[in-house]
Amino acid sequence: MTTPRTLREASCADDYDPNSMPVDRARALIRQFLTPVAATERVHVRAALDRVLAEDVVSPIAVPGHDNSAMDGWAVRFADLAPDGETTLPRSGESFAGRPFAGELAPGTAVRIFTGGVMPQGADTVVMQERATEVDGGVRIAAGAVTRAGQNRRFAGEDVKAGQVVFRRGQPVRPAELGMIASLGVNEVTVYRRLRVAFFSTGDELKSIGTPLAEGEIYDSNRYTLYGMLTRLGCEIVDMGVVPDVPETLEHAFATAAANADVVITSGGVSVGEADFVKQLMDKLGEVLFWKIAMKPGRPLAYGRIGTAHFFGLPGNPVSVMVTFYQFVRDALLVLQGRADVVPVPLFRATLAAPIRKVPGRTEFQRGILTPAADGGYEVRTTGDQGSGILSSMSQANCFIVLSADTGNVAAGETVDVQLLEGLL
Ligand code: AMP
Ligand code: MG
Numbered sequence: 001m002t003t004p005r006t007l008r009e010a011s012c013a014d015d016y017d018p019n020s021m022p023v024d025r026a027r028a029l030i031r032q033f034l035t036p037v038a039a040t041e042r043v044h045v046r047a048a049l050d051r052v053l054a055e056d057v058v059s060p061i062a063v064p065g066h067d068n069s070a071m072d073g074w075a076v077r078f079a080d081l082a083p084d085g086e087t088t089l090p091r092s093g094e095s096f097a098g099r100p101f102a103g104e105l106a107p108g109t110a111v112r113i114f115t116g117g118v119m120p121q122g123a124d125t126v127v128m129q130e131r132a133t134e135v136d137g138g139v140r141i142a143a144g145a146v147t148r149a150g151q152n153r154r155f156a157g158e159d160v161k162a163g164q165v166v167f168r169r170g171q172p173v174r175p176a177e178l179g180m181i182a183s184l185g186v187n188e189v190t191v192y193r194r195l196r197v198a199f200f201s202t203g204d205e206l207k208s209i210g211t212p213l214a215e216g217e218i219y220d221s222n223r224y225t226l227y228g229m230l231t232r233l234g235c236e237i238v239d240m241g242v243v244p245d246v247p248e249t250l251e252h253a254f255a256t257a258a259a260n261a262d263v264v265i266t267s268g269g270v271s272v273g274e275a276d277f278v279k280q281l282m283d284k285l286g287e288v289l290f291w292k293i294a295m296k297p298g299r300p301l302a303y304g305r306i307g308t309a310h311f312f313g314l315p316g317n318p319v320s321v322m323v324t325f326y327q328f329v330r331d332a333l334l335v336l337q338g339r340a341d342v343v344p345v346p347l348f349r350a351t352l353a354a355p356i357r358k359v360p361g362r363t364e365f366q367r368g369i370l371t372p373a374a375d376g377g378y379e380v381r382t383t384g385d386q387g388s389g390i391l392s393s394m395s396q397a398n399c400f401i402v403l404s405a406d407t408g409n410v411a412a413g414e415t416v417d418v419q420l421l422e423g424l425l
Contacts, residue, residue: 004032006287007029007033007287007288007289007303007304007305008287008289010029010032010033011029011289014028014029016029018289018290018291018292019291019292020292020294021291021292021293021294022293022294022363022405023293023294023295023327023363023405026291026293026301026303026328027327027328027331027344029303030303030328030332031331031332031335033305033310034310034332034335034336035336036192036335036336036337036338036339037192037193037195037262037336037337037338039192039193040054040055040190040191040192040193041190041191041193042188042189042190043188043189043190043191044187044188045178045181045182045186045187045188045189046178048173048177048178048181048189048191049173049174049175049178050172050173050174050234051172051173051191051192051194051234052170052171052172052173052191052192052337052338052339053167053168053169053170053171053172053173053177053189053190053191053338054169054190054191054192054338055169055189055190056165056167056168056169057165057166057167057171057181057184057186057189058163058164058165058166059160059161059162059163059164059166059184059186060162060184060185060186061160061162061184061185062156062157062160062161062162063157063159063160063183063184064154064156064157064158064159065156066100066118066119066156067118067119067153067154067155067156068097068116068117068118068119068153068154069095069113069114069115069116069117069119069126069152069153069154070115070126070152070153070154071115071126071128071129071152072113072114072115072128072129073113073126073127073128073129073131073132073152074089074110074111074112074113074126074127074129074132074139074141075095075101075105075110075111075112075113075117075119075120075123075125075126076089076105076110076111076123076124076125076126076127076141077105077107077122077123077124077125078124078125078146078148078149078150078151079149080107080108081125081127081141081145081146082143084143084144085143086140086141086142086143087140087141088135088138088139088140088141089108089109089110089138089139089141090108090109090110090137090138091109091110091111091112091137091138091139092105092106092109092110092111093111093112093120094111094112094113094117095111095112095113095114095117095118095119095120096114096117097114097115097116097117098116099117100117100118100120101113101117101118101120103120103121104120104121104122105120105121105122105123106122107122110127110138110139110141111123112139113126119153124149124150124153125146125149125150125151125152125153126146126151126152126153127139127141127145127146127152128145128152131145131146132145159183160180160183160184166180166181166184167180167181168340169338169340170338170339170340170341171340171341172339172341173189173191192337192338194234194235194236194337195234195235195236195262195263195333195336195337196235196236196237196238196260196261196262196263197230197235197236197237197238197261197262197263197264197265197333198237198238198240198256198257198258198260198261198263198264198265198309199223199226199230199237199238199239199240199257199264199265199266199267200223200239200240200241200242200243200253200257200266201220201222201223201241201242201243201266201267201268202242202243202244202245202250202266202267202268202269202316203220203242203244203245203268203269203316204244204245205217205218206218206219206220206242206268207219207220207242208220208223208241208242220242221318221391222267222268222314222316222318222321223239223241223242223267225318225321225322225325225391225394226265226267226321226325227239229322229325229326229329229330230265230333233330233333233334233337234337235263235333238257238260238261240253240256240257245269245274245277247277247281250269250278250281251281251284251285254266254281254285254306254311255285255306255307257306257309258285258286258306258307258308258309258311259307259309261309262309262310262336263309263310263311263312263332263333263336264306264309264310264311264312265311265312265314265325265329266311266312266313266314267314267315267316267321268314268315268316269313269316270290270300270301270302270313270314270315270316271299271300271315271316272300275290275300275302278290278302278313282302282304282306282311285306285307286304286305286306286307286311287304287305288302288303288304288305288306288311288313289302289303289304290302290313291303293324294361294362294363294405295323295327295362295363295364295365296362296363296364296365296388297315297317297319297320297323297365297386297388298314298315298320298323298324298327298365298388299315299320299362300313300315301313301314301315301324301328303328310332310336312324312328312329312332314329315388317388317389318388318389318391318394319367319387319388319389319390319391319393319394320388322394323365323400326345326400326421326424327365330345330424331344345419345420345423345424346419347402347417347418347419348417348418349415349416349417349418350370350377350378350379350380350415350416350418351373351377351378351379351380351413351414351415351416352379352380352381352401352410352411352412352413352414352415352416353379353380353381353412354381354382354412355409355410355411355412356382356401356403356409356410356416357409358403358407358408358409358410359408360405360406360407360408361405362405363402363403363404363405364401364402364403364407365400365401365402365419366382366386366400366401366403367382367383367386367393367394367396367397367399367400367401368380368381368382368383368397368398368399368400368401368418369381369382369383369396369397369398369399370398370399370418370420378418380399380401380416380418382401383396383397384396394421397421398420398421398422399418399419399420399421400418400419400421401416401417401418402416402417402418402419403416403417404417
């Protein structure tokens with residue numbers, strides 16, 4: 001499939017109905033417009049944690065660099081061991097980790113060796129110390145202590161060969177990668193620069209914390225959940241505060257945000273009625289599609305471009321903000337960060353502990369509490385009231401219960417799909 005040049009072209013080719021856009025379709029459509037940031041930077045290994053590699057990492061050395069012992073024991077020649085019976089060999093030296101035995105193992109002798117100690121030349125096998133007894137000037141090895149040549153020996157390059165591509169561009173750097181990179185002796189890597197994400201909340205009723213509320217006003221919580229989610233994703237953030245529903249002010253905010261960031265995220269102002277007004281603005285400033293996603297919560301969603309920035313217009317309701325972020329924005333940001341391995345967060349099955357009522361037609365992301373069950377598996381129940389304004393449900397929950405669009409009521413004891421919240425970000 002060729003990449004469509006414009007959002008509208010893509011959405012038409014997809015036969016899209018903006019009033020009941022399936023979750024998967026919206027995800028796929030957005031995906032076609034995402035290309036990773038191009039700029040890169042060199043950083044020290046530790047600073048690469050939670051960043052994305054922008055160049056392959058090639059090992060300058062073999063790891064390990066030498067054949068070495070996997071055990072504390074005795075390095076021997078396999079051929080010197082009696083095939084059936086004890087063997088006693090004189091001790092000809094020691095090989096400690098970092099302090100090798102000098103010279104070659106003389107036939108018919110053994111070298112005391114410790115885990116990580118370099119295999120002496122001529123030795124091919126290590127007898128573990130539990131199967132050997134130190135005797136005067138040597139060692140007595142039990143019958144059958146080793147069964148084959150090469151036992152308990154680690155080979156040079158068995159983890160990494162010299163010149164091997166250890167990590168490809170697009171690899172996220174987690175603690176395991178930090179350790180691997182250090183094991184190669186590499187102290188700097190090239191990573192993609194951080195994504196810059198500007199966000200603001202829209203609504204005349206919103207107040208920032210630290211100011212008293214007048215009648216009918218509420219505190220802006222969306223900027224705080226967004227701050228948390230974006231920070232956990234390693235984004236550079238530009239918090240633009242609360243913007244009232246005033247056309248000129250909003251236009252200015254959108255333009256400023258787009259000029260200063262790779263991604264612009266807003267909450268509120270995309271539901272019916274309000275959207276008409278934001279739509280007019282978007283027609284002027286960029287190319288943006290307004291959808292009613294066939295999902296609950298999180299129905300209204302806008303995606304598009306303002307200048308060179310990607311734009312996500314999230315719903316206003318606090319739970320909807322988090323759900324749409326997790327289901328659409330998260331994956332998009334990972335792709336833009338240069339991650340090569342972006343796949344939807346996995347679902348797994350759990351037994352429903354109490355019935356759920358649901359009308360078919362929309363994918364629901366109910367907030368769930370997953371607990372170990374008596375049978376060794378897991379059971380899940382909802383947090384209770386599933387209103388999109390009940391932000392406490394996101395706090396109580398440790399998972400989403402994901403009910404596909406065609407699902408209706410689900411009885412207790414049936415299995416459902418769940419998606420863990422911890423690990424999502
Ligand atoms: P809207 O999408 O702008 O119609 O907002 C939907 C609901 O979410 C309304 O009850 C708003 O008051 C509420 N809401 C919008 N933005 C925020 C916010 N930043 N923090 C908390 N609630 C909000
Ligand atoms: Mg509003």
